[in-house]
Amino acid sequence: MNPMAAKTLIIDGTQVSAEENATILEAATDAGIKIPTLCHLGGVYDVGACRLCLVEVTGVKKLLSACTTRIAEGMEVRTSSEVLSKYRRMTLELLFAERNHVCSVCVSNGHCELQALAWQHGMDHVRYDYNFPNWGVDATHPLFGLDHNRCILCTRCVRVCWHIEGAGTKNVAGRGAKSTIIDDLHQPWGDSDTCTSCGKCVVACPTGALFDKGSTVGEMSRDASILEYIVNAREKKQWIV
Amino acid sequence: MIIDDLIEIAEKERASHKKTVIRCCMAAGCMSSNSEAVKGGLEKAVKDAGLGDQVEVRGVGCMRLCCEGPLVGVDPAGVLYENVTPEDAPSLVASTQGAETAVKRGDPGHAFFKKQHSIVLANSGQIDPERIESYVEAEGYRALHAVLREMTPKDVVDAVIKSGLRGRGGAGYPSGLKWATVAKTPAAQKYVVCNADEGDPGAFMDRSVLESDPHSVLEGMAIAGYAVGANQGFIYVRAEYPLAIKRLQVAIKQARQIGLLGSGIFESPFNFTVDLRIGAGAYVCGEETALMASIEGKRGTPRPRPPFPAESGLWSCPTLINNVETLANIAPIIRNGAEWFAGIGTAKSKGTKVFALAGKIANTGLIEVPMGTTLRQIVEEMGGGAPGGAKIKAVQTGGPSGGCIPAQELDSPVDYESLTRLGSIMGSGGMIVMDESTKMPEVARYFMEFCMDESCGKCIPCRAGTVQMHRLLDKIVKREATPGDLAKLEDLCDMVAKTSLCGLGQNAPNPVVSTLRFFRNEYVELLRPEINGGPAAPAGPARSNNEEAK
Numbered sequence: 116m117n118p119m120a121a122k123t124l125i126i127d128g129t130q131v132s133a134e135e136n137a138t139i140l141e142a143a144t145d146a147g148i149k150i151p152t153l154c155h156l157g158g159v160y161d162v163g164a165c166r167l168c169l170v171e172v173t174g175v176k177k178l179l180s181a182c183t184t185r186i187a188e189g190m191e192v193r194t195s196s197e198v199l200s201k202y203r204r205m206t207l208e209l210l211f212a213e214r215n216h217v218c219s220v221c222v223s224n225g226h227c228e229l230q231a232l233a234w235q236h237g238m239d240h241v242r243y244d245y246n247f248p249n250w251g252v253d254a255t256h257p258l259f260g261l262d263h264n265r266c267i268l269c270t271r272c273v274r275v276c277w278h279i280e281g282a283g284t285k286n287v288a289g290r291g292a293k294s295t296i297i298d299d300l301h302q303p304w305g306d307s308d309t310c311t312s313c314g315k316c317v318v319a320c321p322t323g324a325l326f327d328k329g330s331t332v333g334e335m336s337r338d339a340s341i342l343e344y345i346v347n348a349r350e351k352k353q354w355i356v
Numbered sequence: 357m358i359i360d361d362l363i364e365i366a367e368k369e370r371a372s373h374k375k376t377v378i379r380c381c382m383a384a385g386c387m388s389s390n391s392e393a394v395k396g397g398l399e400k401a402v403k404d405a406g407l408g409d410q411v412e413v414r415g416v417g418c419m420r421l422c423c424e425g426p427l428v429g430v431d432p433a434g435v436l437y438e439n440v441t442p443e444d445a446p447s448l449v450a451s452t453q454g455a456e457t458a459v460k461r462g463d464p465g466h467a468f469f470k471k472q473h474s475i476v477l478a479n480s481g482q483i484d485p486e487r488i489e490s491y492v493e494a495e496g497y498r499a500l501h502a503v504l505r506e507m508t509p510k511d512v513v514d515a516v517i518k519s520g521l522r523g524r525g526g527a528g529y530p531s532g533l534k535w536a537t538v539a540k541t542p543a544a545q546k547y548v549v550c551n552a553d554e555g556d557p558g559a560f561m562d563r564s565v566l567e568s569d570p571h572s573v574l575e576g577m578a579i580a581g582y583a584v585g586a587n588q589g590f591i592y593v594r595a596e597y598p599l600a601i602k603r604l605q606v607a608i609k610q611a612r613q614i615g616l617l618g619s620g621i622f623e624s625p626f627n628f629t630v631d632l633r634i635g636a637g638a639y640v641c642g643e644e645t646a647l648m649a650s651i652e653g654k655r656g657t658p659r660p661r662p663p664f665p666a667e668s669g670l671w672s673c674p675t676l677i678n679n680v681e682t683l684a685n686i687a688p689i690i691r692n693g694a695e696w697f698a699g700i701g702t703a704k705s706k707g708t709k710v711f712a713l714a715g716k717i718a719n720t721g722l723i724e725v726p727m728g729t730t731l732r733q734i735v736e737e738m739g740g741g742a743p744g745g746a747k748i749k750a751v752q753t754g755g756p757s758g759g760c761i762p763a764q765e766l767d768s769p770v771d772y773e774s775l776t777r778l779g780s781i782m783g784s785g786g787m788i789v790m791d792e793s794t795k796m797p798e799v800a801r802y803f804m805e806f807c808m809d810e811s812c813g814k815c816i817p818c819r820a821g822t823v824q825m826h827r828l829l830d831k832i833v834k835r836e837a838t839p840g841d842l843a844k845l846e847d848l849c850d851m852v853a854k855t856s857l858c859g860l861g862q863n864a865p866n867p868v869v870s871t872l873r874f875f876r877n878e879y880v881e882l883l884r885p886e887i888n889g890g891p892a893a894p895a896g897p898a899r900s901n902n903e904e905a906k
Contacts, residue, residue: 163660209820294813
């Protein structure tokens with residue numbers, strides 16, 4: 116058998132072909148079907164943490180995260196339904212209530228993936244009480260800042276730091292709602308010995324949590340495709356801009 | 357090491373026994389009430405009385421009735437003494453020679469003992485857990501010998517399938533099927549992992565097994581290793597169990613010394629080593645993918661399944677993960693045959709289950725009963741009901757992932773399907789009894805707080821959802837919630853259960869859902885009326901609020 120045979124599956128009623136090892140998310144994206152994602156980032160491995168890409172698969176009782184589930188021949192996937200929309204909206208509401216997401220004063224206003232998703236899912240208000248936690252801002256790095264109040268713990272910065280830059284500066288400490296992004300052994304970012312100041316984490320951040328110093332409201336736009344470009348160049352020797 | 361050596365060890369051990377044996381419980385429960393001093397006192401009293409050649413004092417594992425500890429048993433008289441103090445020792449030793457003693461005697465004929473059916477706990481309270489000779493005397497490692505010398509790996513897997521054994525860690529997945537999957541996955545390297553990260557509040561079955569009979573787990577692991585083709589085992593045990601860790605270390609060392617672990621076991625080509633990995637206090641590490649991440653030295657967070665550990669586990673190798681109690685059942689199944697095991701229990705739940713009885717119950721301790729025993733038999737007959745004649749209101753099983761079973765359902769048999777039907781789970785075996793004084797919304801809030809604190813923080817529904825659910829439950833308990841808040845809570849219960857990444861989040865709403873199912877009125881009574889979307893009325897006494905609502 117051909118080790119990389121293509122497989123056929125059905126996504127939202129449409130027949131789609133995809134590479135054998137592809138994930139549902141890759142197969143859908145390839146076929147032009149959009150599945151909402153937040154912790155997914157092209158170029159680094161997936162963790163299935165944000166639960167926005169959950170899809171229904173016929174014959175499977177549980178909802179599966181599209182970014183981590185491999186396709187199978189004849190698989191029948193539904194990427195949208197009333198209940199999925201409801202869960203996605205609730206997930207977004209939980210995120211907004213968790214930390215202090217105030218778009219009007221945020222550097223990423225207008226360029227924020229969280230904001231865009233909320234808008235796409237009709238999240239015009241949050242039904243839960245806000246936590247209003249008192250997280251600090253780490254502004255010790257000469258070029259970048261980290262505002263924990265806007266962090267959604269997607270760990271994209273951590274994965275980029277370890278698996279593209281290979282510096283291993285960023286990590287997660289604590290657990291549950293007390294989880295937080297740290298640098299090295301939980302020290303100020305500016306004191307980090309391992310940080311190469313490459314800025315990939317800033318590019319990877321979906322919200323305004325990581326930002327270039329000196330940017331003000333709405334000025335922080337980024338292009339995460341640069342990360343995929345690096346990975347493609349390194350792994351596939353393809354230098355496609 | 358060949359079988360003759362094993363028999364020789366057993367016979368030597370048997371011959372060394374004195375006429376009278378005083379067994380003193382040296383498991384964590386009794387040790388916390390000073391049983392170490394009791395044992396010292398007994399040894400001194402035997403020496404002082406000059407009975408050294410007739411009476412032996414043996415430290416043993418759990419004798420089950422933990423609430424009456426320290427416990428001391430005397431053989432062959434078959435007497436059990438309760439609440440023994442070091443000062444009681446001389447009189448107790450004298451009683452072995454026919455004297456009267458005022459030390460409180462237990463009743464071995466009580467239903468608490470009589471209704472037990474011991475497989476996993478057969479050696480518990482009998483053998484010395486720190487001496488391998490004691491385990492060998494009790495038929496120990498015979499099953500491993502039989503497996504290595506007389507059975508093919510497939511025979512072993514088939515025996516486990518035929519026995520009908522299901523995982524004792526909570527979900528009840530058929531053990532044989534899991535073994536067969538790992539056995540059939542081709543790989544140069546495979547692993548066997550024993551999950552000893554028992555963390556449910558009120559559960560102490562696995563701890564007792566490890567403290568009382570550690571070799572039974574090692575033997576089960578070695579048999580599993582042979583069956584699935586693994587040469588390395590890991591026991592992941594939580595750091596909060598220092599005595600279990602110590603006993604395991606001793607057991608592994610002794611098994612290695614006489615060649616029951618290591619290379620060429622029983623002169624066969626089979627090699628198997630076992631290493632300990634100590635948890636660092638995270639409940640979520642009991643979840644198998646988080647547990648494996650922790651063994652690998654990574655942050656203990658779960659990952660999505662599939663791939664299941666049987667396909668890609670430790671360092672991406674096929675890995676068999678079983679709970680302590682599951683592994684402790686293996687040697688008895690091999691020794692006595694799969695049919696024997698399949699003859700115990702119900703049609704779909706075979707064998708016995710160990711439960712830790714705790715909460716508002718007269719007899720706190722460990723019990724092992726055949727599957728299908730009713731909750732009433734366990735709680736009322738064996739457990740002696742609630743102390744002081746109080747009325748039992750509910751029984752909580754399955755810890756923070758389980759639910760509360762109301763008193764009117766006490767006649768349900770305890771098996772996987774019945775408990776699931778009642779909105780709870782078998783879980784690992786914690787059984788917390790609640791009487792009429794227990795308020796269900798407070799119970800739900802307690803378990804939600806537990807899940808909120810123990811959430812690893814990786815996925816949003818569990819990390820942020822448990823915080824919101826806890827807040828809503830807190831509002832309800834404090835009589836500040838409206839019917840809208842209750843609806844919001846139920847909505848979140850559904851969402852968190854359906855969307856969370858691992859079992860911790862998926863089951864976190866269970867205590868809320870199950871108490872809402874059977875005790876909804878207790879929640880409703882605490883609600884205050886909603887006034888046309890405006891601010892709710894100031895909180896008054898619940899009763900008057902309730903009457904207004906009517």
